[in-house]
Structures are given as C-alpha cells and as structure tokens.
Amino acid sequence: MKEKLYLIAGKTIQPEIVTQAAEAIEQHWESELEVLAPDDSRPWQESDRLFLLLDDEEFRRHILDYTHVPLSIVLLPTDGNPRLQSDFLIPSDLSEAIALAASDADTAPLRSLTLCNGTVVQGEATLGEAEWLRNFPFFTWLLYFLRHLGSLRLRPLRIETAKGQSIDTAALIIPFAHERIRSRMRPYFFSDEENQCNRVSAVIYAPLSLFSIFRLRMYLFRPGRRRGSLPLGVGTLKSRRLTLRSSSGPIPLYLNGTREFVGQAVVENIDIEARILLPAEPCVQGDPDKESLRLQKVPTDKEIIDFYTRRRLPLVPIAPESLFADLFTTLREGARLSVSYLLLLIVSVLMATTGLFQNSAPTIIGAMILAPLMAPIISFAMGVMRFDGGLVRSSARTLLISVLLALGTAALLALLLPFTHITEQMSMRTHPTLLDLAVAILSGIAAAYGYTDSKVGQSLAGVAIAVALVPPLSVAGIGLGWGDYGVFEGAFLLFLANFAGIITSAGAVFYLLGFTSWRYASSAFALKMLLLLVIAVPLWLSTRTLIREERIYRNFDTLKELSYAGKEVTISLRRIYQADRKLYAEVLILLPEELDGKSREAIVATIRKRIGDDVKLVVAYRYLY
Numbered sequence: 001m002k003e004k005l006y007l008i009a010g011k012t013i014q015p016e017i018v019t020q021a022a023e024a025i026e027q028h029w030e031s032e033l034e035v036l037a038p039d040d041s042r043p044w045q046e047s048d049r050l051f052l053l054l055d056d057e058e059f060r061r062h063i064l065d066y067t068h069v070p071l072s073i074v075l076l077p078t079d080g081n082p083r084l085q086s087d088f089l090i091p092s093d094l095s096e097a098i099a100l101a102a103s104d105a106d107t108a109p110l111r112s113l114t115l116c117n118g119t120v121v122q123g124e125a126t127l128g129e130a131e132w133l134r135n136f137p138f139f140t141w142l143l144y145f146l147r148h149l150g151s152l153r154l155r156p157l158r159i160e161t162a163k164g165q166s167i168d169t170a171a172l173i174i175p176f177a178h179e180r181i182r183s184r185m186r187p188y189f190f191s192d193e194e195n196q197c198n199r200v201s202a203v204i205y206a207p208l209s210l211f212s213i214f215r216l217r218m219y220l221f222r223p224g225r226r227r228g229s230l231p232l233g234v235g236t237l238k239s240r241r242l243t244l245r246s247s248s249g250p251i252p253l254y255l256n257g258t259r260e261f262v263g264q265a266v267v268e269n270i271d272i273e274a275r276i277l278l279p280a281e282p283c284v285q286g287d288p289d290k291e292s293l294r295l296q297k298v299p300t301d302k303e304i305i306d307f308y309t310r311r312r313l314p315l316v317p318i319a320p321e322s323l324f325a326d327l328f329t330t331l332r333e334g335a336r337l338s339v340s341y342l343l344l345l346i347v348s349v350l351m352a353t354t355g356l357f358q359n360s361a362p363t364i365i366g367a368m369i370l371a372p373l374m375a376p377i378i379s380f381a382m383g384v385m386r387f388d389g390g391l392v393r394s395s396a397r398t399l400l401i402s403v404l405l406a407l408g409t410a411a412l413l414a415l416l417l418p419f420t421h422i423t424e425q426m427s428m429r430t431h432p433t434l435l436d437l438a439v440a441i442l443s444g445i446a447a448a449y450g451y452t453d454s455k456v457g458q459s460l461a462g463v464a465i466a467v468a469l470v471p472p473l474s475v476a477g478i479g480l481g482w483g484d485y486g487v488f489e490g491a492f493l494l495f496l497a498n499f500a501g502i503i504t505s506a507g508a509v510f511y512l513l514g515f516t517s518w519r520y521a522s523s524a525f526a527l528k529m530l531l532l533l534v535i536a537v538p539l540w541l542s543t544r545t546l547i548r549e550e551r552i553y554r555n556f557d558t559l560k561e562l563s564y565a566g567k568e569v570t571i572s573l574r575r576i577y578q579a580d581r582k583l584y585a586e587v588l589i590l591l592p593e594e595l596d597g598k599s600r601e602a603i604v605a606t607i608r609k610r611i612g613d614d615v616k617l618v619v620a621y622r623y624l625y
Helices: 015-029 056-065 082-088 094-101 138-147 179-185 210-221 302-309 321-334 339-358 361-370 374-386 389-416 434-452 458-482 485-512 518-557 597-611
Strands: 005-009 033-036 049-053 072-075 107-116 125-128 155-161 166-171 173-178 200-205 234-239 241-246 251-255 258-262 264-279 292-294 561-564 567-579 582-591 616-623
Touching: 005 015, 015 033, 015 049, 015 094, 056 082, 072 094, 082 264, 094 264, 107 173, 125 264, 138 210, 155 234, 155 302, 166 200, 166 302, 173 179, 179 200, 200 241, 200 264, 234 241, 321 374, 321 389, 321 434, 339 361, 339 389, 339 458, 361 458, 374 389, 374 434, 374 485, 389 458, 434 485, 434 518, 458 485, 485 518, 518 567, 518 582, 518 597, 567 597, 582 597, 597 616
Parallel strands: 005 033, 005 049, 049 072, 072 264, 582 616
Antiparallel strands: 107 264, 125 173, 125 251, 155 166, 155 241, 173 200, 200 234, 234 292, 241 264, 251 258, 561 567, 567 582
C-alpha cells in the first residue's frame, strides 16, 4: 500500500509556517501531502506517515488519537512546542527536523508514552514542592531555601510497582519522567547500561536534615563524576508503572506546568502501536518488565519514617529518639554518683593539682583526659532542655558534690605541700576573659554532638569538657588552701564561665538535633542567656585588661631601638602579667655602656610615656661590651 502523508497542523500555528512545512515535506518525499486539523478523525492506515506540527498543549491532548495504529509519526518544531523539542531532541530548524525523519538510519522509534493520572507527561512531573529543584541561580535558590526553613519536612509515601512490590518511604519530592528523558536529565544518577528507554523513571529525594538539603542541592549544581552513584538521601526507581500514595493528606503534583493537590499519583508507561521517529539515543535491550529499585540511601524503616514525617527537618542528620535509647541510658547513668566516678574524679584532681605545682602542662593534660565531669554536665544540659526534672536533679546533685569534692581535694593538697608561690600554669587560670567563654561554647558543641553521634565518640567530648573544667577547679581549690581569695575568685569565675558556656551551647545542639520543642527550648535559653550575661560582665573587665596588654605590645614594637645621648639602646618586652590586680610589664634594656641613674630614669620615662603610667615596669639592665 502506498504511503500517504498527512500534516496535522495545530490551530495556533501560523499559516505561513504550515505552508513552509508542507512544501518542505513534499520536496523530500516527492509526494502529495494533505493538511489536517488536530481533531480531524481518519481511519489511519499502517502505511500512513503523520507530521505533527502542534504546540505542547495540543500534543498532549491529541497524541493518543494517533498512536493506536502502527503508523509513523514525525514531530516538527514550532515556537509553541519548546517542551517537545527538549524532551525528544527535535532539531529546532524545521528543514533539519524533516530531513532527519527522512533518514531511517539516524532515527530510533519511541514505542511508549508516560501518563500520570491519565494525562500525558511532558518532560518531568514532580510530586512535592518542585520549586526546590528548579535551576535557579545559586543565591536565588539560597533565599528560597532560607524562607522555607520552618516548613521543610518529609512526607510519608507508599510506592507500588508494576510487579506488586510495595515500598514505604518518606520523601521531600519525587520527580518522575519517561526513562528516555529522565536518564538524560539526571545522568549522574543512572548508568548507561540500565537505560531501556521504555519504563517510568523516578528519583526520590529524602534528605534527613537541612544541612543534607543544602549539600544535596550543591551536588545538583555541580554533580559528582561517579556516574550512576547515589549520594546520601537519594534513591531511584524504574518500573513500567508506579503508584505513589500519600498517607498524610493531599500533596502537590506539578504536571505540565500546572499545580494541583492529590492523594495519589499513578504513573505508567503505556505501549503505543505507532512509531514516533526521534533522534537515536543509547538504549539497551532487556526485559521490559524488569524493575530497578535503589533505595539503600533513603528511609524505608517505619520507625525512621514516622520520626522524620512528624516534625520539621533538623539542622543536621539524627536518628529517631527511640534509636537513642542507649544515649539516654548513658546520660542517666552519667548523672548518678558512683564509687568509680568519685575515685576517677579524685585522681584527676590530684593529678591536675600536682601538675599545677610542677608547672607541668603534660601532667595537667593527663588529668584532663581522666576527668569524668563531662557526663553530669551533658546530662544537666539535656535535662534542662527537655525539662526533665529527674535528670536535672540527679545531674545537679552530682555536679555540686563533684565541685565541692574537687575544691576540697585541691585545697587539702595545697595545705600539705610546702609550696606557696603561684606558678605560670596557675596564673593562666586566674584571669578569665570572653575568649575563655568562646572556648567553652565550642567545647559544649563538641561534647553534645559527640554524645549524639557515635562516629565522633564520647572520648572527644570528654577531652573537650575536661580541658575547660578540671584545671580551674584545682586552681580555685589551691586558692582556698592558701587563703588567697583573689586566686580562688579568678579561677572559680573561669569554671563558672566554662560551665555556663558549655551547657548553653550543648543545649542549643540538642535543640537543633530535634530533642526538644521550641516551646521548652525558648524558656531554657532565656535562663541560660541570663546566666551568660551575668558571667560575661566580669569577663569583659578581664578582656579589657587583655586588650590593654595587646596595646602595650603594639607600643613596644615602636621602642625596639631608642637613641639616647647619641647611643643606640635596645629595648625588649619580656612579658606582661597581672599581680594584686595591677598590670606589670617586664622589660629588658641593652645598653652599650654603663649609664648613670639620671640617664636610666630618662629611658624609663620615655617608655612610660609610650605605654602609660598605669602599667608598672619591672626593668632589667644588661650591658654590651
């Protein structure tokens, strides 16, 4: 039977475009062509060849009218079908598209179409908030991300495949498309050898934290080089049919530029009799009913699904509370006093106190590692954030006894030892500043996250806590033993600053990890911030002294060499220290020859003029011969 040519021209196509297309087709095929409207019904024959000059909307509405007969279909480009051109790689030039269709060697027939709830899918459809996947410029997307922080959460879904497999999962969004299109849009999620070009292909995006969302979006901006590998929070599905049901009410469905809320989306690839001639793409032969499910990196456990779908996403990934039973058991155990705890505390305080008298940093570090104070402090922070009265009382009791025992042990050792001078290691812990508070806050973050993530480990958190607490307590105890309340006051202020900073930042981490609600957290934060402000006032006074010291150092940089009586005098600042609430600068002056007292006084006066009269000078003279 002789091939008949038909040009199906849409109502929105300009007449001159229709004429141009008809002339080009007749020239290539050297045969007459009949022009029809999309809604003209004909008893199509197998030998017919249809040229579709339709916009995107008309294509979706009419394509199924032409696919029930094994004829040949050629898609032609027009200004009204950019989606069609993108999906099927149709040349944007009309003459090129017609020439391609005339060359069977360069074409590969499409024998299936994707439908969602009975509607032909063009490009990619998305279940969930599709805005998150749009290719905005980075800063535009970042603003969108920040505006929606409070509403981002996973939705519980049940997915059924054509072979009857049922998968429960949770997802932020699930985009899906024809396998031929999907594999081209996100090639880094698929391997070439998997692409059969005849199934529905879906990607599950299920990031378990706000940080994971940001990291995953960065991956999509600059995808990794490992083709076919899946990052954490991503899964893929390929099947002839997917049924996606929401168990939490209607969910947004973005389909062909429209948005509606549905409780279920049925996506399927249907076989068509017609051959839609398209540019050849790499496809493999295989069982058309074969399914591919790669779900290892998305939630499929019921407990995890329930946890993440009932609350907004946390800042960083966490496991459900029930999976942290061991953590809460550890915290409750750590809040209680025990013989082993008391023994370890006494040993660590004795070691720290001895190291302070020795002025030995290694010995003090050893005491830091031994110190068990991290457990009750973290327990206290968690108890306050969760308003757990039992945990707060237990941990507070342990902390109070620990502090009194540490002070008493250090004071007793100071009384027994025949040393009464303050060492450098002691002095370092009697003048706390806001920098020490910053260290405490960082230590609290490390401690809390170390407890909630076994990969970080509790030992790291313990060292972070001990560094900030054991030495100051020991110095405060030494001050009590000596009866030097200036030493006690400074060291105990450092302990209080570190304690306040640690419980505040640890509590913030627990809130961000989703262990408490904002209603409870806001009350706890108000009390903690008040405590921090009270502590910060005396720390600021010490910080001002530190700033003064920095000013003195800068001024001394201009006094390295001084000319006096025609001779060069070298001046160096050895150190700055505090004693009896006064600031001292220890200075070394190198003289070319011995000077009389008047000349020395003149040099000292020059130095005082630079650094100020409020700083006491301790001057040592050396002579160069």
